[in-house]
Amino acid sequence: MTALSVTNLCKQFGGLRVTANVNLAVASGERRLIIGPNGAGKTTLFNLITGEIAPDSGSIRLFEKDVTRVSVHRRPHLGMARTYQIITLFASDTILRNVTLALLGLSRLRWSLLRDLDQQHHLVDRARVALARVGLAEIADRPLSQTSYGERRRVEIAMALAQEPKVLLLDEPFAGLSIDERRDVRQLLNAIPRAVTVVMIEHNMDVALDWAERITLLHFGEVIVEGTRAEVVANPRTREVYLGH
């Protein structure tokens, strides 16, 4: 079954075509890598898929259900979660509170005025489990302001994973990480269950090449090449457009 499909998607900012007739079909459980040089429209594509930007035309389907007109805040309830390239966390809260907020977002409890959030043990405990999965259990109660960049990257991923999405969109999860930290994040991604469909944006092709099953190459908002890892690497247009030789 197709987990995520994008059909004839177009978006224009003024005279600039950032998404030009993009078609994408990601199978359930697939590991898809979207690569492309700076300004290829990768993050815009994610913003269109999550609904943060409305497309000019085209449609987006999540498990055959048309979500093109579904508002941003409904899509996580349908099983879509994302991380951000530029770390977007709650800086004045603890790591644990960050992940708890991710869980609260999908719970009806979020409208409650009369309960004490710290006493909602089923949420807080699940947040701790999610943090244990990314190796941050020991420092869960630390304020986010006292964490390293690498740890924040993992909090980003923990928040998305905590929501137990069916489709997970990762926007450059390796950006700015050291070699050791990259290895840690890689292990983390390998541990994601097969039931979850993962789409990852990466600017640097080498980092995630062996992770991906299928690769989509974007250039100036257009899909230039798509196929298996071997097909895309062997394609002369990949070398021409992306590798620059």
Next chain:
Amino acid sequence: MTGRLRYVAIAIALALLATLPMWVGNSYYINIASQILLFAVFALALNVLVGYAGLVSLGHAGLFAIAGYSGALMLQAGYGHLVADSAAIGITLVASAVFAALALRSTGIGFLMITLALGQIVWGVAYRWASLTNGDNGVNVSTRPAPFGLSLASAPSFYFATLVVFLLAIASMAVFVRSPFGASLRGTRDQARRMNALGYNVWLIRFLAIVFSGFWTGVSGLLFIYYNQFISPQVSALTSSAEVLLMVISGGTATLFGPVAGAAIVVIMKNVVSAYIERWNLVLGVIFVVIISFMPEGLVPGTVRLLRWAWGRLQGKPSAAGARPSERSSERPSEERVP
């Protein structure tokens, strides 16, 4: 402040408040205490938006006046207190919803300007629509209510009634701050975009916060007309909105006791210091400059920080960290667009 110290401080404050008419004696000063409490309710209401939602409103005096005028006009038309007050709160809730629907088209400066304009519309109606509001002459409120048969005519009795409402207001704020909804609202202040992507309806959360704030604003507006037994267009003027905003900011935004301290400063300056110094506005200005210079986070959190620092020095742990305010406020993105 450690947990136990906090409870002791709260217990002492409660005891002082509950016995205030006994040790103050003079009904002039008891009335000033009532004024502080009623403006504290107003400031607490505005703090929901300024502090926890990150939405700065300059139109809250408009909502305050809508409650006051609705109550006063209904009373003048001969309705009982219960009917007039309930209707006034209902009207204020509807007005808050309308304010919210219009102002939430934007955040940051845009929100500020729309609320300013809405407040000015209310002022215009109060001032110019004389057949409804009696214009410049204002509306008299001839009697105070007598809940459960207790007359509120005297200064101490009115003080106690105001104290009960104030305690309810601050208790509702304490519950709200700890609740999942309170955490959601603070989330929309800090990372609106992320909150949307996590499944929160940011617009609706802000809308409900404005209505919640409107409720307590309405309650304080009713306290105000019963205290003064009079309302005039001055109540809805921009200076009134600015004054309550100053209470919140000088006391400390996003804190429970900051708005209360801010209300105390402003009311005492206006009523007590003005008796001795003609240019009391100048003194108020100097006080605000001092607060902003040495405690940019506000009087209450600033004092706590300085006390902690002094306590650390006394115990021989010299640390420069407490002497300066933290960078927290500057980390917060002030304007976040939500598509």
